[in-house]
Amino acid sequence: MGSDPTVSRVSRSTGLDQQRRRELGKRSADLRTAARYSQEAFCAATGLSSSMQRIETGEADPRYRDLLRITAVLDTGVSVLVD
Numbered sequence: 001m002g003s004d005p006t007v008s009r010v011s012r013s014t015g016l017d018q019q020r021r022r023e024l025g026k027r028s029a030d031l032r033t034a035a036r037y038s039q040e041a042f043c044a045a046t047g048l049s050s051s052m053q054r055i056e057t058g059e060a061d062p063r064y065r066d067l068l069r070i071t072a073v074l075d076t077g078v079s080v081l082v083d
Helices: 005-034 039-046 052-056 064-074 078-082
Strands: none
Touching: 005 052, 005 064, 005 078, 039 052, 039 064, 064 078
């Protein structure tokens, strides 16, 4: 029996999503450190204290409003994080 193409697509999509979350997290962490914010100070500035570490490690899938908060504090655009 052949493999189910739907399962293969979902698996590839999930893996790609995880990779993109990790890349976004790394970019946000790199920008935060370049702006000389500790993670604690950045959490306070963005109001994302409970989820910022999970975003930076790629464990969390941030909402658009979270990205807006992050980029507002960093004085940059959302496209810098997601491109």
